[in-house]
Amino acid sequence: MNDLAIATSGLTKLYGRDVLAVDRVDLRVARGEIYAFLGLNGAGKSTTIRMLLGMIRPTAGHAELFGERVTAGATGLWRRVGHLVESATAYPELTVRENLDVARRLAGVADGGAVDRMIERLALGAYAGRRAATLSLGNLQRLALARALLHEPELLVLDEPSNGLDPAGVIEIRELLRTLARERGISVFMSSHILGEVDRLATRIGIVHNGRLIEELDSVALEHHRDRRLEVGARDIDAARRALLAAGMEPTLRAIDGQDPRLELRELRALDEPDGIAGLLASAGTPPTHLALARETLEDHFMRMTGGGATAA
Amino acid sequence: MTLRAAVATEFLKARRSRVPWGVAAGFSLAPLVMGLFMVILKDPEGARALGLLGAKAQLTAGTADWPTFLNLLGQAVAIGGAILFAFLTAWVFGREFADRTIRGLLAIPTRRRTIVVAKSVVTAVWALAITTWVLALGLVIGALVGLPGWSAGDAAGTIAAIALAAVLTIGLQTGAAFFAGVGRGYIAPLAWTVAMIVASQVLAVLGWGSWFPWSVPAILAGAGGAQVEPVTLGGVALVALVVVTSLVATIVWWERADQTG
Numbered sequence: 001m002n003d004l005a006i007a008t009s010g011l012t013k014l015y016g017r018d019v020l021a022v023d024r025v026d027l028r029v030a031r032g033e034i035y036a037f038l039g040l041n042g043a044g045k046s047t048t049i050r051m052l053l054g055m056i057r058p059t060a061g062h063a064e065l066f067g068e069r070v071t072a073g074a075t076g077l078w079r080r081v082g083h084l085v086e087s088a089t090a091y092p093e094l095t096v097r098e099n100l101d102v103a104r105r106l107a108g109v110a111d112g113g114a115v116d117r118m119i120e121r122l123a124l125g126a127y128a129g130r131r132a133a134t135l136s137l138g139n140l141q142r143l144a145l146a147r148a149l150l151h152e153p154e155l156l157v158l159d160e161p162s163n164g165l166d167p168a169g170v171i172e173i174r175e176l177l178r179t180l181a182r183e184r185g186i187s188v189f190m191s192s193h194i195l196g197e198v199d200r201l202a203t204r205i206g207i208v209h210n211g212r213l214i215e216e217l218d219s220v221a222l223e224h225h226r227d228r229r230l231e232v233g234a235r236d237i238d239a240a241r242r243a244l245l246a247a248g249m250e251p252t253l254r255a256i257d258g259q260d261p262r263l264e265l266r267e268l269r270a271l272d273e274p275d276g277i278a279g280l281l282a283s284a285g286t287p288p289t290h291l292a293l294a295r296e297t298l299e300d301h302f303m304r305m306t307g308g309g310a311t312a313a
Numbered sequence: 314m315t316l317r318a319a320v321a322t323e324f325l326k327a328r329r330s331r332v333p334w335g336v337a338a339g340f341s342l343a344p345l346v347m348g349l350f351m352v353i354l355k356d357p358e359g360a361r362a363l364g365l366l367g368a369k370a371q372l373t374a375g376t377a378d379w380p381t382f383l384n385l386l387g388q389a390v391a392i393g394g395a396i397l398f399a400f401l402t403a404w405v406f407g408r409e410f411a412d413r414t415i416r417g418l419l420a421i422p423t424r425r426r427t428i429v430v431a432k433s434v435v436t437a438v439w440a441l442a443i444t445t446w447v448l449a450l451g452l453v454i455g456a457l458v459g460l461p462g463w464s465a466g467d468a469a470g471t472i473a474a475i476a477l478a479a480v481l482t483i484g485l486q487t488g489a490a491f492f493a494g495v496g497r498g499y500i501a502p503l504a505w506t507v508a509m510i511v512a513s514q515v516l517a518v519l520g521w522g523s524w525f526p527w528s529v530p531a532i533l534a535g536a537g538g539a540q541v542e543p544v545t546l547g548g549v550a551l552v553a554l555v556v557v558t559s560l561v562a563t564i565v566w567w568e569r570a571d572q573t574g
Contacts (some may be wrong), residue, residue: 039466050571053420055416055419055571055572056571056572057571072425072569073424075421075422075424078422079422081420083420089415089417091329091414092411092412093330093331098329106318106417106418106422107422108423147469151422208573
């Protein structure tokens with residue numbers, strides 16, 4: 001049995017002669033993994049997702065799901081995959097229940113009870129008889145997620161699954177995806193702009209920029225790569241800096257708009273024993289007015305890797 | 314997955330939508346208007362007195378009898394059908410792109426060709442049902458108006474020609490289905506239909522109508538009268554060729570084109 005849910009090799013998409021949307025992307029997503037695919041607008045996320053689902057043909061390279069080559073007609077494969085591509089859509093004239101029933105029939109699920117189970121699971125009971133045209137964006141998103149899960153797939157490919165959900169809904173979907181991955185071994189490949197959410201959920205992260213996969217980390221490696229620092233504030237910042245330099249440290253001065261300048265220490269000694277730094281500064285006659293351990297967020301890391309928001313060509 | 318399941322879902326979508334019902338309602342006007350013409354033709358002075366006909370207006374539709382009435386109805390089915398069935402086709406195929414619901418029809422266990430065939434089946438069955446309804450309504454209206462000249466044999470022949478014209482018109486909608494995909498919406502199939510109707514008029518005037526597939530149904534239904542060369546089996550075969558080619562092209566496009574909508 002192939003242990004990989006997704007494997008791509010040199011996956012490339014060129015539109016026309018010069019728009020390189022995806023450039024030689026090699027992805028490996030193991031079974032049971034929650035893989036977050038991050039990138040700025042136009043970085044190539046959606047094109048990659050569509051190539052994984054056989055909606056767009058690669059210009060070069062190929063994608064495999066569960067060891068089987070992706071093609072539009074690989075209907076056996078699509079029994080094992082649920083997806084939500086870009087924004088959630090539904091037939092506006094059909095009710096929530098009818099929309100799910102259409103999806104159930106096309107997915108070849110004989111059990112009509114699957115629709116009721118999904119309505120209950122995604123908390124859509126109050127809206128089951130309502131036409132999709134009247135749904136809020138959040139409930140439309142729930143409907144799209146219910147459709148993706150209806151045939152109990154082994155792999156979920158989700159583009160912005162938390163889009164439009166309220167904070168409670170975001171937490172609910174996070175827990176649902178986590179439970180599916182943990183208890184049923186379902187693999188999740190998702191893109192998201194809510195990086196705080198990704199940080200809490202993903203077991204692996206890939207960052208795509210200008211069509212190229214520029215970094216791939218699991219959650220342990222991400223933790224290791226995070227920039228950690230001790231922020232120090234003092235009334236006489238120059239005196240504090242001199243005291244720290246004298247103690248063999250390399251403080252960097254950071255000016256923040258509208259705030260007093262701060263010193264940042266990255267030495268392990270400072271990170272492990274901030275109280276020692278406080279004592280050192282007090283002994284030097286410049287006690288700290290601010291002492292805080294800061295950890296780079298995924299958002300900070302992402303912005304650092306992608307050049308601080310420079311948009312893709 | 315089975316074609317049956319796909320057809321069932323397409324019927325549900327059509328039943329719930331307004332467009333297919335609007336097409337049926339619009340088409341129902343044809344026998345009503347033809348019936349009105351017959352009433353006026355039967356008694357122009359009475360119609361003037363009732364305000365149905367302007368003081369100087371003349372109707373040139375012919376005489377108020379069953380052959381004229383059925384001929385008019387046939388033309389309405391062939392020419393009106395070409396337009397109204399195009400709306401139906403543009404809706405059934407194009408709405409998936411306009412509403413972006415196409416995403417739910419891709420990367421699923423049902424093959425894309427099955428979806429295309431199911432949509433074609435639903436469009437054809439719906440259009441045939443509308444045609445049957447319009448013909449039945451026409452017969453009832455003709456009887457109510459009390460038209461003279463009824464001949465069961467002649468009527469059966471005319472109705473068979475109208476039915477054939479309707480079937481060919483419905484078949485030719487596969488071209489609109491193709492353009493709904495390529496144009497990703499409603500506009501391209503309707504533009505294609507208008508272009509074909511204009512071309513069919515021009516070619517009919519030039520004497521090539523019986524060989525131009527989009528002219529054939531109207532000529533079969535009696536449009537053009539005696540001046541137009543009658544349709545041969547070759548002309549009907551050309552229509553069949555266009556239908557099959559368009560259906561295959563639609564399937565190939567759905568299965569092979571990049572789906573970015």
